[in-house]
Amino acid sequence: MTALEIRGLRKSFGSLVVTDNVNLDLVAGERHALIGPNGAGKTSLVHQLAGQLAPDAGSIRLDGHKIDGLPPERICRLGLARAFQRNTLFRDLTAHENVRLAVQSRHGPRWNPFVRISDRHELADLAEASLSRVGLAGRARIAVRALSYGECRQLEIAIALACEPKVLLLDEPTSGISPTETRQIADLIASLPASIAILLVEHDMDVVFALAHRITVLHRGAVLASGTPAQITADPAVREVYLGGRRT
Ligand SMILES: Nc1ncnc2c1ncn2[C@@H]1O[C@H](COP(=O)(O)OP(=O)(O)OP(=O)(O)O)[C@@H](O)[C@H]1O
Numbered sequence: 001m002t003a004l005e006i007r008g009l010r011k012s013f014g015s016l017v018v019t020d021n022v023n024l025d026l027v028a029g030e031r032h033a034l035i036g037p038n039g040a041g042k043t044s045l046v047h048q049l050a051g052q053l054a055p056d057a058g059s060i061r062l063d064g065h066k067i068d069g070l071p072p073e074r075i076c077r078l079g080l081a082r083a084f085q086r087n088t089l090f091r092d093l094t095a096h097e098n099v100r101l102a103v104q105s106r107h108g109p110r111w112n113p114f115v116r117i118s119d120r121h122e123l124a125d126l127a128e129a130s131l132s133r134v135g136l137a138g139r140a141r142i143a144v145r146a147l148s149y150g151e152c153r154q155l156e157i158a159i160a161l162a163c164e165p166k167v168l169l170l171d172e173p174t175s176g177i178s179p180t181e182t183r184q185i186a187d188l189i190a191s192l193p194a195s196i197a198i199l200l201v202e203h204d205m206d207v208v209f210a211l212a213h214r215i216t217v218l219h220r221g222a223v224l225a226s227g228t229p230a231q232i233t234a235d236p237a238v239r240e241v242y243l244g245g246r247r248t
């Protein structure tokens with residue numbers, strides 16, 4: 001079953017084509033890595049999937065529902081969540097407060113704190129559960145400014161999980177963190193339930209090859225190749241533009 005279906009997606013910034021007729025299927029539950037050189041258009045694609053950037057043409061379907069053109073909160077409610085490449089956390093609030101706020105803003109009036117006590121408890125439970133799932137249960141009451149950079153990345157994933165997604169987009173979850181923290185994040189991603197399909201943008205090939213069932217390579221906005229890790233490693237065009245320096 002296809003969780004996310006991308007067909008003929010196109011996006012340009014002036015004369016720069018950043019998404020060039022992209023077709024991509026994310027199968028339910030799969031871990032799919034999106035790789036490519038700097039500027040290949042990976043983040044621009046993620047922005048379009050999550051509703052932060054409107055495509056010029058093409059379609060995006062989540063569980064069969066057309067989501068292109070919908071606002072990010074709607075897309076999130078329909079089951080697609082993302083963790084951001086840049087830091088979007090409130091540094092003076094605790095980890096728990098950050099997750100709660102994100103859920104409140106995403107769920108809108110349903111989570112209005114003045115509505116019902118039971119909803120407030122449900123909200124706190126959801127935040128608690130998301131923090132536990134990423135290994136931050138013991139850090140829930142700590143202000144973000146006191147968390148390590150790696151813990152912030154975990155928290156960003158917790159915020160995305162609080163959306164209870166069927167599809168999770170992770171844009172470079174290991175960028176700028178230590179090798180130890182990178183392993184922790186990779187283990188965390190591996191431990192997420194199989195019910196969540198993950199599209200993982202990642203530059204660290206060890207993480208990609210450890211996690212991905214399939215890999216899609218973007219080059220100048222277009223899909224250069226898509227296949228299993230073995231197929232991608234053996235693909236001459238991929239080796240030429242991207243993996244040429246990797247010893248196998
Ligand atoms: N808002 C924008 N306006 C104009 N050009 C943009 C905009 N956003 C991105 N670009 C350009 O689009 C191209 C693709 O950028 P994008 O950030 O999607 O690449 P990327 O594959 O995520 O790169 P990286 O690996 O460095 O994160 C780049 O040339 C970038 O400079």
Ligand SMILES: [Mg+2]
Pocket residue numbers: 042043044085
């Ligand atoms: Mg990027």
